[in-house]
Amino acid sequence: MITIAIDGHSSCGKSTMAKDLAREIGYIYIDSGAMYRCCTLFCIEQGLINADGSVQADELERRMSEIHVSFQLNPETGRPDAYLNGRNVEQRIRTMEVSSHVSPVAALPFVRAAMTAQQQEMGRDGGIVMDGRDIGTAVFPNAELKIFVTASDEIRAQRRYDELIAKGEDADFNEVLANLRERDRIDSTRAVAPLRQAPDALVLDNSHMTIPEQKQWLIEQYHKLAD
Ligand code: DC
Numbered sequence: 001m002i003t004i005a006i007d008g009h010s011s012c013g014k015s016t017m018a019k020d021l022a023r024e025i026g027y028i029y030i031d032s033g034a035m036y037r038c039c040t041l042f043c044i045e046q047g048l049i050n051a052d053g054s055v056q057a058d059e060l061e062r063r064m065s066e067i068h069v070s071f072q073l074n075p076e077t078g079r080p081d082a083y084l085n086g087r088n089v090e091q092r093i094r095t096m097e098v099s100s101h102v103s104p105v106a107a108l109p110f111v112r113a114a115m116t117a118q119q120q121e122m123g124r125d126g127g128i129v130m131d132g133r134d135i136g137t138a139v140f141p142n143a144e145l146k147i148f149v150t151a152s153d154e155i156r157a158q159r160r161y162d163e164l165i166a167k168g169e170d171a172d173f174n175e176v177l178a179n180l181r182e183r184d185r186i187d188s189t190r191a192v193a194p195l196r197q198a199p200d201a202l203v204l205d206n207s208h209m210t211i212p213e214q215k216q217w218l219i220e221q222y223h224k225l226a227d
Contacts, residue, residue, distance in 0.1 A: 001027070001127035002226055003142070005135035007195070008149030010183050011160040013206055013214065017149065018131040019079055020215050025222060030071065030122055032132030032139070034082040035115045036106040037093035038069045041084060049101055061110045069118065096169065100179055103186035112138075112192050134193035136201050145225050146201035147218065155207050156180055 004027070006018045015031050022029035039060075043049050046063070048056040071080040074090070081090035092098065105111055112134075119139045123130060130139065136146035157177035164171035187195040197203065202221060206214050 001125070002144040002222075003123055003126050003140050004129040004145045004147075004222070005140050005143040005198075005201075006129065006131040006147045006149060007133055007136050007198070007201070008131075008147075008204075009151070009156060009195070010180050010187070011156040012149045012151045013159065013211070014131040014149050016211060017147075017214050017218055018129045020211075021218050021222065022129040023078070024215075024219060025226075026127075028122070028128045029080060030119065030128060030130045031080070031082070032115065032119055032130055032135060033102075034071075034090075034093060035069045035118065036102055036111070037098050038082055038084040038089060039067055039111055039115070040098050040102045040105045041089055041093050042067050043105055044097065044101065053101065053104070055101075055104050055108065057108055060105075060108070064110060064114050067114075069115075091167075094167070096164070096171065096175070096179065099183070103183045103190075106133075107186060107190040107192070109192045116193075133187055133195040136198035137196060138193040141198070145221060146198050147204055147221070148197040148201040149204045149206060151205060151207040153177065153181060153184075 004021070006014050008014050019029050043055060043060060048060050050056065068085050070083045072083060074081045081088050082093055083089065116139055119130060122128065123140060136143055154177070157173065157180050160180060161171050161173050161176045164176065204217065
């Protein structure tokens with residue numbers, strides 16, 4: 001069993017691709033972004049985000065051991081839901097509120113160290129598909145298959161907007177686009193494990209691809225390596 005790392009910009013459909021692939025080949029799927037989102041929800045709920053959006057980093061660092069993230073398969077959706085300290089937070093971590101605070105939290109070195117250690121432990125035996133920003137560069141630099149996914153800003157914002165509307169959230173397209181650009185900027189320029197393409201990653205620009213086309217492409221890449 002191999003290790004598959006899928007990195008890329010926000011809202012480019014990484015998690016849909018990664019989940020579908022994992023289900024198809026019987027691998028475990030881990031959404032590393034959900035782990036950073038859980039840390040962010042913890043900060044929001046514990047009042048560790050200041051009015052100006054900055055994070056009370058010293059306090060969060062002291063309390064990192066109180067954050068336990070896990071995943072459990074939801075039998076209704078067939079997909080894993082994220083749990084924060086035993087509570088299902090799958091819906092809560094996808095809100096705009098969490099999206100707008102997650103990048104500064106994910107940029108903190110002690111947050112990354114804690115999440116990276118957990119991710120490496122989850123993937124110790126291979127047989128895993130993990131998606132995120134630094135999976136092929138920092139978490140599993142020796143992954144056998146690395147994919148870097150991207151698509152144009154507008155197309156990514158439209159996809160995220162449609163997702164929020166479908167969930168009944170009150171979303172504004174321009175706000176979604178601005179949030180996505182800002183997250184990409186912070187994620188790509190942070191000092192620790194920034195979003196970047198691993199030199200040995202295969203690039204997939206899915207701006208004009210359908211979900212079945214992407215799935216097909218990804219399964220082909222997997223079979224080239226694993227057969
Ligand atoms: O994939 P996502 O949009 O759910 O990720 C949420 C945030 O978490 C994203 O803005 C950047 C951060 N993240 C990260 O820094 N490293 C990862 N491996 C995954 C996500």
